[in-house]
Amino acid sequence: CKPDQGGAFRPRIVGGAEASPGSWPWIVSLSYGINPYCGGSLINELWVLTAAHCIDPPGQASTLTMFKSRLKTNNTVSRDIDSVWCHPEFNQTGELENDICLLKLSAPVAFTEHIRPICLGARGSTFPAGFPSWVAGWGYLDESENRPEALQEVTVPIVGINECRCLNKYYIPNGTICAGYPSGGRDSCQVSASSIAHLGVKKRHYLDVGIVSFGDGCARPNLPGAYTLVPEYEDWINECGQPRPSLPFVMLF
Numbered sequence: 001c002k003p004d005q006g007g008a009f010r011p012r013i014v015g016g017a018e019a020s021p022g023s024w025p026w027i028v029s030l031s032y033g034i035n036p037y038c039g040g041s042l043i044n045e046l047w048v049l050t051a052a053h054c055i056d057p058p059g060q061a062s063t064l065t066m067f068k069s070r071l072k073t074n075n076t077v078s079r080d081i082d083s084v085w086c087h088p089e090f091n092q093t094g095e096l097e098n099d100i101c102l103l104k105l106s107a108p109v110a111f112t113e114h115i116r117p118i119c120l121g122a123r124g125s126t127f128p129a130g131f132p133s134w135v136a137g138w139g140y141l142d143e144s145e146n147r148p149e150a151l152q153e154v155t156v157p158i159v160g161i162n163e164c165r166c167l168n169k170y171y172i173p174n175g176t177i178c179a180g181y182p183s184g185g186r187d188s189c190q191v192s193a194s195s196i197a198h199l200g201v202k203k204r205h206y207l208d209v210g211i212v213s214f215g216d217g218c219a220r221p222n223l224p225g226a227y228t229l230v231p232e233y234e235d236w237i238n239e240c241g242q243p244r245p246s247l248p249f250v251m252l253f
Helices: 161-167 230-239
Strands: 027-032 035-042 047-050 064-066 078-086 101-105 119-121 132-137 152-159 176-179 197-202 206-214 225-229
Touching: 027 047, 035 206, 047 206, 119 230, 132 206, 152 161, 161 176, 176 206, 206 230, 225 230
Parallel strands: 119 206
Antiparallel strands: 027 035, 027 064, 035 047, 047 101, 064 078, 078 101, 132 152, 132 197, 152 176, 176 225, 197 206, 206 225
């Protein structure tokens, strides 16, 4: 897990900033060749957490995972995907319930300054409305689907689940956490099924609490994005996927 190292959040995903190299060492790009289509979080040396809707058909993937801060660089580590474990109750044709998947890498990765797993929020963690969270990834910069070359980061406040359900025209299932500004302008961009961002909060360490699942456009006013609530799936991650050789580290928030 990444300890709090401080540092300024530089102004310039929608309305965010270009992330400095190594600032999000657990973020993974799932790519066909050099073209990213989804993202994930490294949770130990052999397993990556991602959205189930990224895997089509469910249970199959022929992709690479890449650990890097820019898309066009030789300074990367890549792995084939050995196996895929998607939640058995994921429903891709209807509401995106249980939108979560585990990817087993073909070989373990060695941890470095720029490659490190993220802690997971423990089941029972609570995230109050208004609490700041961070989104990082290669999501679209706008609704024209312009993709950044560099990893982006943005801070967004948590939105209460009841308010989120009132604001959204989509069904918001249990096991969801929402985030976004009432005025819009800053958020992950969800104009397609490509989820290339993860939602995190910081206590003493960063915690992975959400996987981009769905939303209405890009950072629109009063339309918070919906994320799979990772702590709700702690038991499934540890028991169903059995992510060995080491279990991910979890913390109660």
